[in-house]
Amino acid sequence: MPFQLPKLNFAYKDLEPYIDSLTVETHYTKHHQTYCTNLNKAVNELPELVKLSIEQLLIKLPTIPEPQKTVIKNSGGGFYNHNQYWSTLSPKPQKAPTANLMRAINATFGSLDNLKSMFSGTAAKLFGSGWTWLVKDRNSAIDIITTQNQDSPITLSYRPILALDLWEHAYYLKYQNRRADYIEAWWNLVDWKAVGDYYFNS
Numbered sequence: 001m002p003f004q005l006p007k008l009n010f011a012y013k014d015l016e017p018y019i020d021s022l023t024v025e026t027h028y029t030k031h032h033q034t035y036c037t038n039l040n041k042a043v044n045e046l047p048e049l050v051k052l053s054i055e056q057l058l059i060k061l062p063t064i065p066e067p068q069k070t071v072i073k074n075s076g077g078g079f080y081n082h083n084q085y086w087s088t089l090s091p092k093p094q095k096a097p098t099a100n101l102m103r104a105i106n107a108t109f110g111s112l113d114n115l116k117s118m119f120s121g122t123a124a125k126l127f128g129s130g131w132t133w134l135v136k137d138r139n140s141a142i143d144i145i146t147t148q149n150q151d152s153p154i155t156l157s158y159r160p161i162l163a164l165d166l167w168e169h170a171y172y173l174k175y176q177n178r179r180a181d182y183i184e185a186w187w188n189l190v191d192w193k194a195v196g197d198y199y200f201n202s
């Protein structure tokens with residue numbers, strides 16, 4: 001199988017009290033794993049896809065024939081988006097961006113607090129299932145965008161540097177309909193070191 005779940009940098013219980021252990025375990029071992037399994041099935045049906053990275057598959061998505069195109073859009077997007085989500089979470093996060101990323105944030109949003117406020121507001125307003133992202137565009141400018149379902153910023157020519165999963169499976173066990181509380185709690189886990197690494201290395 002070409003794709004496997006990345007190992008988490010923490011135990012399921014380590015994100016408590018912000019995200020509960022059962023939610024992390026179910027999210028990773030069931031939801032994320034199912035996206036990975038279905039992605040592998042679709043890729044194995046078309047030999048020309050087997051050697052591509054997940055990023056290459058999502059960039060190439062418009063040219064992939066059906067029915068694999070829809071599976072890769074949903075399950076490939078789901079696989080990649082969740083990789084991004086887990087990789088910027090930490091029980092012991094770096095609490096603030098390093099100087100260069102902070103300069104970009106200040107230039108675009110005025111301050112880190114403004115970025116957080118705009119990001120949270122955008123996330124709270126997303127209708128249905130989807131994601132809010134901090135992304136870098138082709139000119140290295142940063143922006144906040146949302147995507148529906150498992151659509152991925154990669155397909156839209158953005159490089160994601162921070163991912164927030166807004167599907168109910170990400171928070172419903174602990175927060176039920178209180179999405180805003182989940183968003184506020186999630187900020188406590190955001191590792192600005194990992195976000196900065198994406199900003200500089202992608």
Ligand SMILES: [Fe+2]
Nearest residue numbers: 031165167170
């Ligand atoms: Fe999810």
